[in-house]
Amino acid sequence: MAEQSKFEVTTRTVNSLHTQAKHYFAKQKFNKSIKNYQQSMTVLNMSLPKDKNEENEIKMLRIKTYVNLAVCYYKINKPKHVINMCENLDYITDINKHCKALFYYGRAYEMLGKTEDAIKYYKMAKRLEPKNCEIGKALADMDRYIKKSAATEKDLWQKAFKLEPQTKISNYNVDAEFQVAAREMCQYFADSEExxxxxxxxxxxxxxxxxxxxxxxxxxxxxxxxxxxxxxxxFSIIKQGPVVD
Known part of the structure; x- marks a missing residue:
């Protein structure tokens, strides 16, 4: 442990682990990539920098590790883990100045269905990098989703006045219009692959x-x-998306 805590050993080990992690990430072996980044964080936590320069270098490696872990967790459909990595990052740096971290904050909230939070973080990231095409596309996709959801909801409730209830559930005091609208919405969600x-x-x-x-x-x-x-x-009606192994 004494040897590992030395700055030269720490940086050499962490850079090696990050290289392996990038290799696994390129092959879409995200769990193995995560394991390497987690190991590098363990090494960084053991480090005992001797001066300000070494301390700053260790800090930058920690920031890089947390951001890369957030990306990996996004790839395996674990939004709460993404948020956790961003929260950890916020303890060691001002995340409001880190575009990539803000972007993946938005990605995580989008996966959780928290549209307003997702848009907030996308816009914060966009202010840092106005010409970033990926952020612009994410915002455009969110805008289309909101408009589509509003149109779908309006259409479902309009159909409620034209159709007869089809469900046999009779233990609840709800009228026919409510039953039809609820069934139409569930059917629409079930038919979606997203x-x-x-x-x-x-x-x-x-x-x-x-x-x-x-x-x-x-x-x-x-x-x-x-x-x-x-x-x-x-309460929210959720259509669970595909799980990425």
Whole structure:
């Protein structure tokens, strides 16, 4: 451990691990890449820099490691891990000045269906790099998603006035229009191959929640998600996206 804590040994070991990690990442072996970055962080935490220059170098390697881990976790569909890496990064540097970290903050929140948070971080990243095409595309995609979701929701509720209820669920006090709209939405989500999320209105009744929960069970990949507790509890219909191994 004494030998490993030396600055020269630390940097040599970390750079070697990062090279291996990049090799695995290029081959889309993201879990192996993550393992190498995690090992490099362990080595960095053992380091005992002797002066300001060494301390700054170790800091830069930590920043690089956290950012690369965030990217890897994004690739294996673990948004909460991405957020955790960005939060760790924020302890050692001002993340508001780090475009790539802000961008992957946005990516993580987009995966979680938190549209407003995703857009906020994308815009923060865009301010740092106005000409970044990847950030611009992410914002454009979010804009299209919001418009499509609004149009879909409007269409579903309009259809509720034209169709008869098809569900046999009868244990809840909900009217025919609600039943039709809920079924149409679940069917739309089930037919999609992408991750989707629709927040239920805060005014929805307990019967409405129960009805939708049972209804979601009829559709593969569609679930009712509960968020928060007590009076702050909210509900969302989720279409689970494909899981990347």
């Amino acid at each position: 991750y989707m999320k629709h927040n239920l209105p805060e005014s929805i009744s307990s019967d409405g929640v129960g009805f939708i929960r049972d209804l979601c069970a009829e559709f593969e990949g569609v679930v009712l998600q509960e968020n928060g507790e007590g009076k702050k509890k909210t």
